[in-house]
Amino acid sequence: MSNKLVLIDGNSILYRAFFALPLLNNDKGVYTNAVYGFANMLLKILGDEKPTHMLVAFDAGKTTFRHDTYKDYKGGRQKTPSELAEQFPLVKQLLDASSIKHYELDNFEADDIIGTLAKIGEANEFHVRVISGDKDLLQLVSDKTQVQLTKKGLSDIDAYTPTFMKEKMEISPDQIIDMKALMGDSSDNIPGVPGIGQKTAVKLLKQFSTLENVFAHIDEISGKKLKEKLENHQKDAKMSKQLVTINCNSPIKIALEDTEYTGYETEKIRKVFQELGFQSLLTRISGNTNEEENNQVQLDDIKVDILDAIPESLFNGSVALTVEILADNYHVAPIEGIGITTEDKTYFVPTDIALASSTFKQWAEDPLQKKWVFDAKKVTVGLQRKSIDIKGIEFDLLLASYLINPSENHHDIPAISSRRGYNQVLFDEEVYGKGAKQKVPNQDQLADHIGRKTSILFALKAEIEKELEENQQLELLYELELPLALILGKMEARGVYIDKGQLETMKSELKTRLDKIEKEVHDLAGESFNLNSPKQLGPILFEKLELPVIKKTKTGYSTSADVLEQLQEKHPIIPKLLLYRQLGKLQSTYIEGLLKVIHKDGKIHTRFNQALTQTGRLSSTDPNMQNIPIRLEEGKKIRKAFIPSKDNWTIFAADYSQIELRVLADIAKDEKLVQAFKDDMDIHTRTAMDVFHVTADQVDSDMRRQAKAVNFGIVYGISDYGLSQNLGITRKEAKAFIDRYFESYPGVKTYMDDTVQQAKQTGFVTTIMHRRRYLPDITSRNFNMRSFAERTAMNTPIQGSAADIIKKAMIDLEHALAEKGLQARMLLQVHDELILEAPEEEIEILKQLVPKIMEETVSLSVPLKVDYAYGTTWFDAK
Structure with a gap:
């Protein structure tokens, strides 16, 4: 196989990727869009080109030898956005993990490094591929060097050979520098000859071959104005030629053999992709993961007794309890088994035996009998569905682990124990499988797994509690998060009544509205077409209606939201298209989405995620209440479907004003x-x-x-x-x-x-209530x-302190409602808002009580302010 050298213009490709892709970031908030685009292209290059040698060249700094010729070279360029500058070190980290050489040289540009190595490669009979978005590099095209130029975005590429260049540009590779010298380059602040564009430059070069010949035969040029421009800017043109000429003899300290590429180690690149959150790219890398096989996990001996009845003598002192529910939605998922660990032993109780046992129910509902659990909220909801109102929960391993380090991705018992050096329990996936292949094993295996988890829960309590104490977080767990978990459990089980008829009416009204807008758009366009098809919409806007083209894609014109927003003032069709899209999303995502998650009782039972965000904020699932739209008036109306669960009751909403x-x-x-x-x-x-x-x-x-x-x-x-x-x-x-x-x-x-x-x-x-967030990268060199x-x-x-405040307000409000014997009850927490339902006769009390509780829950140097409203629906309470 002949040698192939691939040279990538790192700065050019990164810039292209940054501006071609939305400003993405991973779960840590690190900007990644440029790196993602670069990584995507890199994998394609490795697959398509199969290089034997490879290098990515970067610019070393702002100043180069070209500034000695022209101090304003690249003078008009804006400072690199910090969101992009932050990604350069990440790309180099990715290249290191991929075993791909990268190089930069003081006083020279990436183009010079690429040009020098390309000529060395040619001299050694290498096939050379140059990848960039910069047309200056076309001067390197030869029979041995192909330059691949990105056009719009990264995926649309033209591969330039001498033949292709002649066909496309009507000039040869060595005429590129002459063309650029004549037309200049505003992006690099290269003056050229004002008023001469590519078309005129090519015409001159076809007639006179070189820049020097153009000026040698200036009298032969037709057109007085053109001749004057050339005469007045001869010096600028010749200087411009110097500036655009790539130095192919740069003093690089890297040899051809240093660029040898033998492939990447899967584990190294996998780790980088995982850190960056590039899940979609993980499937494109091959090789062994070197992960431990299941049979390599060492399990200590834990004996689990399977009970066919629960004796009263079993519960003596504090007890660890596991209620095993596999599916995410514990409002409907079955309980697979019960684990119990006491000071002396660990037991497994089959679900039907536990739920039929009056001894178990009596113990579970006794507030004096202390229980240690994992995920108090899930346990509370799961058992409540089986008519067991559990009380006496004293410790929650999930919340404790989350408070110790909210940055950890997994807070299940096996993950927590593994991080702490205990390997007595397998991960759930190893026992149950996952996805469509998930299944419950036989009773002996199930009992062993649940028993081990319960035993670990019992063993870890003291150790984790000690760490919380050292962090001044015991109060945060026992007075804030754990009481809140029990309140959230009640709120979830209580659910929120949904007027399904209202949603269906909205769905129908929106359909009528969408049909009307579609007709109006068709009338403005003068023909019928599919509004949801960019392929059909593009020609209508940019050819028939002759609107200015903002950007193109590889399949045609871009009709993305940001493009349409820039065209709003250009034609009345654009606002209608934008509205059509907004209403369409409202219809499919929110109205139809809500209809799908209504339970048999006519309510939604959202699940609050208490141990997910790194700031301490609550989020929710099925449905995601934080995403109920409020900006569009039609979106706000979705709240009309949220109604009280009883006749003559009212929705009451209270909202912190500018709490952050x-x-x-x-x-x-x-x-x-x-x-x-x-x-x-x-x-x-x-x-x-x-x-x-x-x-x-x-x-x-x-x-x-x-x-x-x-x-x-x-x-x-x-x-x-x-x-x-x-x-x-x-x-x-x-x-x-x-x-x-x-x-x-x-x-x-x-x-x-x-x-x-x-x-x-x-x-x-830390927050005002000692919630911590660790920042290991705060001193990173990256x-x-x-x-x-x-x-x-x-x-x-x-953000974290704001989360602390509203959580404490919820606890205070729950106590106040109970203390006053009110029927009013909390239904939802959305952002900084609490939503309650109450009998109409209690509203006057709530108008005084709720703001007072929320405003006085903590004492700050500024007053907290709460706005409230009430009505027959959530919409009316805004």
Whole structure:
């Protein structure tokens, strides 16, 4: 097999990937879109080209030898967005894991490295492939070197050979530098000859072959204006030729043999993909995973007794209890078995025997009998479905493990025990399988597995409790998270009644509305077509209606939302298309989605995820209540389907006002921010006044909108690039905005700086209730990892403290409702809002009680503020 050298222009491909893909990030918040695009392309190159030698070249810095010729070379370029700059180290980490050489050279560009190595490769009879998005590299094309240029995005590529170049561009490879010299390049600030584009440059070169010949025969050129341009800018053109000429004799300190590529080690690249969250790419890498086989796991001897009856003498002292439910939705899933561990022994009880036992029920419902469980909420709901109202839960291993380190991905018993050096229990997947192949084993295997889990639960309690005490988190577990778990269990089991007829009516109305919009679009287009087909929509917009083309895809015109938004003012068809898409998503995702999760009792029973987010915030599943749309009026109307479960009852909703900004003011102790909240000012107006230096009556809606974006963005480490994207302003304007914000609120800047420094010293940040988040990357040499950790350090105390506050408010409110003997009860927690249902006669009490409880649940240096509303539906309570 002949040798093949693949040379990749790292900077060019990364830039292309960054701007071609949405601003993605992994579960740690690390930006990954450019790396993902690069990795995707890399795997394709390895598969298609099968290189024997490979190298990725990067620019070493801003200054190169070309600046000696022209100091304004690349002078017009904007600073690389931090979201992209952070990804360069990640790409190099990926290349190292892939055993692919990467190289950069001071004072030279990636093009020069590629050009030098390409010529060395040619001299050694190598086939050379150059991959880039930069047309300058086309000057390297030869019979032995093919240059593959990305067009739009990364997947659309043209492979340039001398023949292809002649057909496509009508010039030869060695004329590329002459063409670029004539037409210039605004992206690199290369002047060229003003007014000469590619078409004119090619025409001149077809007639005169070279730049030098053009000027030698300038009198033969037709067209007075063209001749004048050339005469006036001869010096610029010749300098431009110098600038665009790749130095193929660069003093590189890397030899051809150093670029040898023999393949990657699967485990290394797999690990990087897993860290970055590239699940879809994992299936594209091959090889052995080197994971331990099941039979290599060493299991200590734990004896599990299978009971066919439960004696009263069994329960003596604290007991660990496992209620095994395999499926995620424990509201409907069966209980597979019961595990019990006492001080002396471990037992397995078949489900039917446990549930039929009056001894078990009496023990479970006795609040004086202390139980240690895993996932108190699941246990509570699971047993309540079987008419057992469990009480006396004293410890929850799931919540304890989560509080110790919320960054861990798995908090099941086998994972927790494995992290702590215990290997007495297999992982669930090893016992049950997973997905469609999941099944319950025979009773002996089931009893052994559940028994082992229960035994580990019993054994770990003291060890984990000691760690919580050292972290000052015992109160967080026992006074906040565990009581809340039991409340959430009640809320989940209680469910929320859904007016299915209302949803069906909305579905029908939306269908009529969508049909009407579709007809209006067809009328504006002058023909019928499928609105959901970009292939049909593109030609209508950009050919028939002649709207400006924003971007193209490999299959035609892009009709993505961001493209349509840029065209809103250009034609009345665009707003209708955008509305059609919004309503279509509302129909399929939310209305039809809700209809699918209504239970037989006419209610939805969402599951609150209490041990999932790293900030302590609750999330929910089936349905995801955090995603019920509120921006579009039609979306808000979905809340009309959420109704009380009894006649003459009312929905009551209470919402914290700007709780995160109030927490920020308290933590940062910024005098101006604190005073604004004490004065009950609109904080976004106040910020606009300070940043724009205007009075309150001079603040217009646009100023307030920008101030709001900064208030909610800046404390989370938003960059000038991110803010510019949010507000549709330039990065320069966004940076000035951020600078003025910090001038106005110096306490916020001090807080952010101090928090990052403290995190670097301790390795973690905490909330007002000692919730921790560890930041192992806060001192990383990897810029991307470190930057994310710094943003997290600033953000977590704010979000996490807000989560602490609303959780405590829920507990306080539950107690207050019980103490006053009210029938009112909590149904949902969504973001910073609590939703209750209550008899109409209790509403006057709730109007006083709920805001008071929520506002007084903690004492801050600024007042907490709660807004409330009530009505016959959740929609009316807004």
